[in-house]
Amino acid sequence: MRLIDDAENQVGVVTLQDALQMARERHLDLIQITEKADPPVCKLMDYGKYLYWLQKKEKAGSRSKGSEVKGVRLTFNISPHDMETRAKLAEKFLKEGNRVRIEMVLRGREKGMANFATGKISQFLEILKNIIPIKIERELKKEMRGFSMLISKK
Numbered sequence: 001m002r003l004i005d006d007a008e009n010q011v012g013v014v015t016l017q018d019a020l021q022m023a024r025e026r027h028l029d030l031i032q033i034t035e036k037a038d039p040p041v042c043k044l045m046d047y048g049k050y051l052y053w054l055q056k057k058e059k060a061g062s063r064s065k066g067s068e069v070k071g072v073r074l075t076f077n078i079s080p081h082d083m084e085t086r087a088k089l090a091e092k093f094l095k096e097g098n099r100v101r102i103e104m105v106l107r108g109r110e111k112g113m114a115n116f117a118t119g120k121i122s123q124f125l126e127i128l129k130n131i132i133p134i135k136i137e138r139e140l141k142k143e144m145r146g147f148s149m150l151i152s153k154k
Helices: 016-026 047-063 080-095 108-131
Strands: 002-004 010-013 029-034 041-045 069-074 099-105 134-142 146-153
Touching: 016 029, 016 041, 029 047, 041 047, 069 080, 069 108, 080 099, 080 108, 080 146, 099 108, 108 134, 108 146
Parallel strands: 002 041, 069 099
Antiparallel strands: 002 010, 029 041, 099 146, 134 146
C-alpha cells in the first residue's frame, strides 16, 4: 500500500505490517483513503480528526449550489437598447451556470395585448441566441401577472 505520514509526506509503498507498526509507534490510526487506486492509498492520522475532516468536506460540498435561478424582468414598452442590456445580463448569469427566468409583467390594458408581449419576448430570445446558445427549460407560460419562461445554457 502507498503510505502518507501524519506530516503529509509520501513514505512510499510499504507492506501492511510495516504501516501498522509505524501507526503504533506514532500512536496514530491507519486510515485507507482510496481503495480504487493500485496500490491503495493509506494515511497515518487520528481517526477523530479524519471524521471531522470528512464532515467539513461534506458541508463545503453542500454549500455550493449547482444552479440558481436568476431573474430578468422585461417591461411591455422596453426599448431595443434596454433589451440588449438585459440580454447581456442574462448571458452573464448563464455563463455562471445559473438558469434564467425571463418575466414580463403586464399591467392594466397591457394584458389585452398579449400577442405584442410574446413578440417582445421572442425578440429578446433572438438577441440572446445571437450572444450565447440557450436551451428552453420551460416554455413561455401565461401567468396571472404576465408571462414567464425558464432558460439555461446549452
